[in-house]
Amino acid sequence: MSHLHIPDGVIDPIWLILGYILTGLVIFICINKIRKRNEEGKMALLGVMGAVMLLAMSVPLGFIPFHINLTALSGIILGPNYGFLAAFIVNLILAFLGHGGITVVGLNTLIVGSEALFGWLFYNILKRFLTRRTSAGISALIAIIISGLLVICVISITNLEPEMVFHLHEGHSLSDNLHQHSNSIYAFALTVSPIILLGGAIEALITSLIVSYIRKVKPDILK
């Protein structure tokens, strides 16, 4: 649920184009950083971690409409630059399978990519004070909550008429529109928040257990 399963044709094109422009910009920055640091050798790992994420996504949790995606874990293992590229690759393949529209790939990459970024960031901060297992769990939970909030924000913003956002709209009562809009977003947030929280808690638990297993079997992966 931490990415938009919204298909093509629902969100106004201006937001979709903006999503693609921002994603393209972040990808450009990530690739430049990778080239500067001579990290191109991780390309195969990027591909394989993308496959692991897709595989994890194919396992539904059953009792709630949520699937784990291991994006925060990918961020921890790959780092923020490769983590973001992994998010793009996974979203592109998912879009070809009908999970989120092709036109929504830009927005989805920003949301899922943020999960990789925040997963990596909080893991590296928390591991100074806590065990790696606990740090991984907490960072995954924080990253999922943040990306969940981003989903709600994106739905909220993209649901508005672009003219309303850019203050170009005339002839309609702005307050009436905003009131109606906030009601529908409130209903949406109320529906998805418990799913994001419960699913996020399960994914955090799984992430911390995976990190614990990797620490026991091959600890150098997490260095």
Add this chain to the structure above:
Amino acid sequence: MEIAFFDNLAVNGKSFLHNASTLSKFIFTAIIINCVIISRGINELIFIAVLQSVLIIAIRLPIKRIFMAAFNPMFFSLVFAVTKYPPFGYDSLLVLLKTFSAVLSVLILISATPFTELFSLLGHFLPSIITDALFVTYRSIFILIQQLDNHLTIMKIRGGFNGGFINSIKNFSSLLGLVIIRSIDLSERMYHILKIRGYKGKIYSGKSFLVFNKQDIVSYILAVGTIMAVILL
């Protein structure tokens, strides 16, 4: 996983759409998705869905299975449609129909085009590191599915999912951890093999995307027909 099912359809299919060039199918899909985006009425969307259904039957794809795959992503759209336009009405139905047609168009594309050809086409527009990683992801998925399947079977036989929810989650996480470790080994081996074969930051597909064959005509006629129908309806 669905990817294996669609890959099988794309590789083994022999219809006119399977034989058409990747570029023509990509353009056809892009046009249909654009028609879905600009459609503001149920009639246009029903027309597109009917056209897609006829196409699925004509190119001998398993319609029931494809419809099931198309219904799957509709759950989130349902939440969106109901919360955005309460109670369920004309606009909600419009959202659901848009979802169905848009999903169906990408499913037709991947049922008639192998992923490698799609990635090869995308390689002309995306940075090489992403295209290469797409190829590696695609190759790794099938290896990892096999591994995960084998380990899941062993785990079930040995009672790995007995002993309650927490125990199942713990064992499942260890299984995923094992798959990740194996994947990293796999990626290292794959990178060394690529290096030996002369990999210098780009995998060459060796195909030009600007090709045209007579089967492409059908894709273009269908695309133009859909645009005209959406405008006229």
